[in-house]
Amino acid sequence: LFSAVEMAPRDPILGLNEQFAADTNPNKVNLGVGVYFDENGKLPLLQCVQQAEKAMMDKPAARGYLPIDGIAAYDNAVKGLVFGADSEPVKAGRVATVQALGGTGGLKIGADFLKRLNPKAKVLISDPSWENHRALFTNAGFEVGTYAYYDAAKRGVNFEGMLASLRAAEAGTIVVLHACCHNPTGYDITPAQWDQVVAVVKERGLTAFLDMAYQGFGHGIAEDGAVIGKFVAAGLLFLVSTSFSKSFSLYGERVGGLSVLCADKAEADRVLSQLKIVIRTNYSNPPTHGGAVVAAVLNNPELRALWEKELGEMRVRIKAMRQKLVDGLKAAGVKQDMGFITDQIGMFSYSGLSKDQMVRLRTEFGVYGTDTGRMCVAALNGKNIDHVCKSIAAVL
Ligand code: PLP
Ligand code: TYF
Numbered sequence: 001l002f003s004a005v006e007m008a009p010r011d012p013i014l015g016l017n018e019q020f021a022a023d024t025n026p027n028k029v030n031l032g033v034g035v036y037f038d039e040n041g042k043l044p045l046l047q048c049v050q051q052a053e054k055a056m057m058d059k060p061a062a063r064g065y066l067p068i069d070g071i072a073a074y075d076n077a078v079k080g081l082v083f084g085a086d087s088e089p090v091k092a093g094r095v096a097t098v099q100a101l102g103g104t105g106g107l108k109i110g111a112d113f114l115k116r117l118n119p120k121a122k123v124l125i126s127d128p129s130w131e132n133h134r135a136l137f138t139n140a141g142f143e144v145g146t147y148a149y150y151d152a153a154k155r156g157v158n159f160e161g162m163l164a165s166l167r168a169a170e171a172g173t174i175v176v177l178h179a180c181c182h183n184p185t186g187y188d189i190t191p192a193q194w195d196q197v198v199a200v201v202k203e204r205g206l207t208a209f210l211d212m213a214y215q216g217f218g219h220g221i222a223e224d225g226a227v228i229g230k231f232v233a234a235g236l237l238f239l240v241s242t243s244f245s246k247s248f249s250l251y252g253e254r255v256g257g258l259s260v261l262c263a264d265k266a267e268a269d270r271v272l273s274q275l276k277i278v279i280r281t282n283y284s285n286p287p288t289h290g291g292a293v294v295a296a297v298l299n300n301p302e303l304r305a306l307w308e309k310e311l312g313e314m315r316v317r318i319k320a321m322r323q324k325l326v327d328g329l330k331a332a333g334v335k336q337d338m339g340f341i342t343d344q345i346g347m348f349s350y351s352g353l354s355k356d357q358m359v360r361l362r363t364e365f366g367v368y369g370t371d372t373g374r375m376c377v378a379a380l381n382g383k384n385i386d387h388v389c390k391s392i393a394a395v396l
Contacts, residue, residue, distance in 0.1 A: 012131060016368055025366030029384045031375040032368040034183060034347050036246060036314055039381045044249045044314075048307040052296040066285045068276040070099020070257075074291040077298035078257040081221070082212065082228055082240050089232055093265035096272040098258050098279060099286045103213045103243025104132065106258035110209060110239045111140035112278045113260075113271075114174055121207070123174045124165065126150075128372065130183045133176055133211070147175065150185045152352065155340045157187050163200055171205035179240070180224040181214035181346025184374040188218065188345055194227050198234045208238040216247045216311040217318070218345045237261050244294050246347070247311055253290025314378070318347065321380040325349075328389035334396055347378040357395040365391035 010018070016032035038044045069075060075097040082097075083089050100106035114121065123137040127146035137144045147169075148161030166175060177197070182188055189197065201208050208231060218224045231238050242257040244250055258275065262268040279285065297303040322342045329338045341349050353361070353373040361367040367388055369375040380388060 013370060016370065019362070020368050023366055023368075027384075027387050028366030028368070029379065029388055030368050031377070031379050031388070032370060034246070034376050034378070035251065036249060036318070036347065036378040037381065039317065041379075041381050041383065043251075044310075046249050046307065046310045048297045048303045048310060049248060049250065049293055051306070052293045052300075052303055055296065056292065063288050066099070066288055066291070068279050068285050069097075069272065070286045071288075071291045071295050073299055074099050074295035075257065077295050078242050079259060081215065081298065082225060082242060082259050083232065083261075084225070084229070087229075087232070089261055094262045094268045096260045096262060096268040096275060098272070098275050099291050100241070100256045100258050101254040101283070101286060102245055102256040103211065103241050104136065104256070105254065105286075106241030106243070106256045107133070107136055107209075107211060108140065109258045109275055109278050109282075110241060110260070111137050111142070112282075113275055114207070114209075114239075115141050116274070116278075118172055118207075121172045121174050122170065123176065124169060125176045126162075126178065126182070128184055129176070129178075130211075130213075137174075137176070142174070149182075150187065150350070155352065156343070157185075157189055157193075159189060159193055159196075162189075163196060166197065166200045166206065167204060169204060169206055172207065173204075174207045174209055175201065176209045176211060179210045179212040179215070179227050180218040181348075183213070183346070184348050184370070184372060185350040186344025186346055186348045186377075187350070191226070191230075194230050198230050198236070201231075202234050202236055208236065210238065210240045212240055213243040214246055214346050215242070216308075217315055217347060220315075221308060221311065232261065237263060244290075248294055248297070248307070250290050250293065253293070254287070255290035255294050318378045321377050321385070322349070324382075324385050325377060325380060325389065328385055329392060332389040332393035334389075334393050336396070341377070347376055349375050349377050351375050351392070353392070353395065360395045361391055365394070367391045 020030045079090050079095050079097050089095050123142040123144045124147045125133040126149035134144050147165035148158045151158035215224045240259045244255040260271050262271050297307050326338050326341050351373045355371045
């Protein structure tokens with residue numbers, strides 16, 4: 001029955017983890033996968049999460065099935081975070097939000113829903129993008145193309161190219177946009193450039209699908225969320241996927257969501273009913289624990305303040321590591337200006353290193369990044385940074 005099944009290629013990023021685990025180099029550093037590690041190189045368990053979990057343990061609850069669209073208090077908290085609790089769309093009840101299995105789950109529910117709605121639509125992702133964007137939308141049945149984004153020579157965004165790609169897209173094209181902290185490049189567009197993107201999306205009748213996997217890792221929770229307000233203000237209807245994997249350090253709990261902004265409440269009710277069919281026919285309903293923890297934190301003022309503080313600390317530490325990387329590379333003898341690393345934002349740095357250099361980093365020095373030159377600066381710390389700087393200097 002399965003004799004003709006071929007071996008599928010490994011995920012280029014998650015596959016690196018296996019290679020890293022097998023590496024016996026005592027100085028090895030994993031800058032491959034996008035995971036935040038603290039100053040001690042440990043995956044943090046946030047205090048706000050621990051406190052919410054303690055409170056839950058004190059009052060143990062049975063675990064029946066959740067509603068198909070998840071915990072209501074969770075969905076409301078997601079709406080508040082994405083659109084603002086007092087925003088017009090939330091107050092008008094025109095946002096349909098469902099709990100999803102991480103940000104990936106939110107993207108997949110959205111993709112399946114859009115495929116039913118407009119089967120002929122094409123999808124555009126940034127060039128480059130998180131590789132799973134292409135795979136996920138392709139598997140949902142879409143033809144996936146790219147819009148211009150990264151300019152390697154300039155070390156930044158090819159914004160004119162981006163606008164030109166969007167202007168050339170057919171009406172109805174689904175455009176996947178990184179709301180903040182672009183993965184993999186680390187280069188975001190400015191608020192003024194977002195205004196121009198919003199205008200083109202509106203003019204050309206495109207469908208924006210905002211992927212918000214790093215809210216709070218850029219400039220702040222509200223600052224990173226402000227891009228959503230721009231689409232709302234333009235009167236657009238669009239989709240937003242949310243991930244709490246990074247912002248709550250709850251990677252394995254698979255907590256995320258999908259929000260669809262509709263014209264009015266009646267439309268949102270109809271859209272929600274369709275999202276529920278997508279969910280029901282895939283996995284029936286989401287798991288309880290992660291959503292309950294995030295809802296408990298976001299809906300309790302003290303825990304929420306603690307979360308904002310802890311998220312702020314992660315954000316600030318990543319920025320400090322970027323500066324240390326720039327300084328350390330200089331001290332290690334790198335002649336070229338590496339200052340672009342502090343222009344980038346979020347968890348990643350597109351280092352500009354070639355595939356050969358990345359392979360050397362891995363095999364000779366135990367420093368793991370992706371072949372494309374992406375490094376997760378959120379995994380740097382005071383102990384591993386010297387080794388990373390010296391290793392990069394050696395391959396440059
Ligand atoms: N979208 C982007 C741009 C990401 O980098 C990630 C990374 O994890 C995701 C979505 C998926 O998030 P999750 O792990 O919550 O599924
Ligand atoms: O880009 C990253 O490293 C994270 C984690 O298939 C990730 O977004 C990577 C690959 C993948 C799922 C998650």
